Amino acid sequence: MNNYTPDDEAPALSIATVATTLNVSSHIIKTLLRKEILIYVPDNYLAHRKRIDKQEVIDGKSVARLLHRLSSLNESVPNGKIVRFDHYGIDHAKRLDLLNEIDGEYIRIAAFNFTVGLPSLALSKTLRTIGERSSSLSIRKSAEFLEVYPDAIYRLIKAKLLTARGLDERRACIEIDELTTFRENYIFTHEIARKLMCNPTNIADRIISIGIIPIHGPAIDGGLTYVFRRSDITAEVLLRINDCNTYKSRTGRGRKIVKPTNTQLGTDQETFTTLELSVKTGISIATIQHEAKYGCLSEAVINMTSSKKAFQFHSRAIGILALLSESHRWAIKKRKSK
Known part of the structure; x- marks a missing residue:
């Protein structure tokens, strides 16, 4: 299918074949069908059944059109956030909605590799600013910009690591330049875990155990998530974090304390x-x-x-x-x- 163009005649394809082409599960292909990103073969009676059988029911042209759209790489949009499809979770269906907006003003394709399929896709999504204040983002959009929960933004504001400006009695915003500066100077544990390709649950405990103290977090000032200075997390430190096994976890059931001789x-x-x-x-x-x-x-x-x-x-x-x-x-x- 990677060799087809939208104008070529393409055969009907099974769900399993399309799943192999895009390197995803059949469940995601069914989600793409429900969202009409892919379509059934015209006049196919199986499309009206509640349970979709793995038959040759997908229109090959719709697959070719999708691959053609994903191959059109663009420059990142201003004030943009990169949304990747390299892992699947409960929010994956929401990310798939962005495929319908690729040709619009706010979504552009930053990366895609035919040989890897959908997991290689990266979209650049514009974070829409508030009204006439083209340099400010709402608290919710600021959280999306930093990839944290909105409550974590409020805790950062309380710790005076970010400054909020009031729009009215019930709304606040943060300057994009300030968010960019924060991201350049500080790093969250989930980003460190992404660099190490590991679970972020106990990553803060491992970092603290090698002597690097966070500037913000649950045990420091009541923050929702730990924040470290980006300058402290060097390549050498990442190796030490990765090799660290003698740490005490404060999450889950807990680890037995090691009694060294x-x-x-x-x-x-x-x-x-x-x-x-x-x-x-x-x-x-x-x-x-x-x-x-x-x-x-x-x-x-x-x-x-x-x-x-x-x-x-x-x-x-x-x-x-x-x-x-x-x-x-x-x-x-x-x-x-x-």
Whole structure:
């Protein structure tokens, strides 16, 4: 089918054949048929049945037309967001709706490879601005621009990492230049997970465990998702994150705490009790216990008794607490020295 043009005579094709051509499942082909991106062979009685049988019912010309449209690559649209089709989830049907708008003003094709099929497709979608303010996006569109939930945008505004401007009593907007600057300077965990091609669930725990502290997130200032400085996530750091296995997760059922032996720690590395760590850092015992159980310090815990209060810490806990105490956004302040 890749060799056909819309003007050629094309045979009727089965769902399985079209699925192979586009490199997707038969379920997605049926979705394309329901959305009329592909069509049935004219006057085919099977098209009127509730259950679609895998027969030669798809019009070959409609497949050729779709492939021809996808091969017309264009420059990215201004204020655009790249929408990719390389993974399938609950929102895939919504992404397929964009195929009907390819020839319009707001959707252009950024990438497509015939040999790979639909998973290689990338569309450039314009984020429509608010009214006459051609340089601003609504909160919902700002969330789409940064690929996060709208509530995460509100948390970023509260943390003063973004600035919202009021349009009226119930609407706000953010300048596109500010969103672009934010994206250049900071990175979310889902983008890091995409670079590593892994699940983003515990990626923040793995990053924190190697000593990189986020500037925003649940354990920092109550943010919805963790945000790191983009300059901290280098190629070397990505390799360390990928190889990191000794981290403590704060999601799901939880991981058992590893109790390393003296040979694992080395003779030159000290361990500290909660009291000893409090004396060395000047931070209260209650604060250290809280961070060990729920915050960024949990990765430095190497032993914990059945009472879950008598912690034993690795020496790197001193450095982590120093970084936290210097952060202006750390909710728990350092204890005053007497």
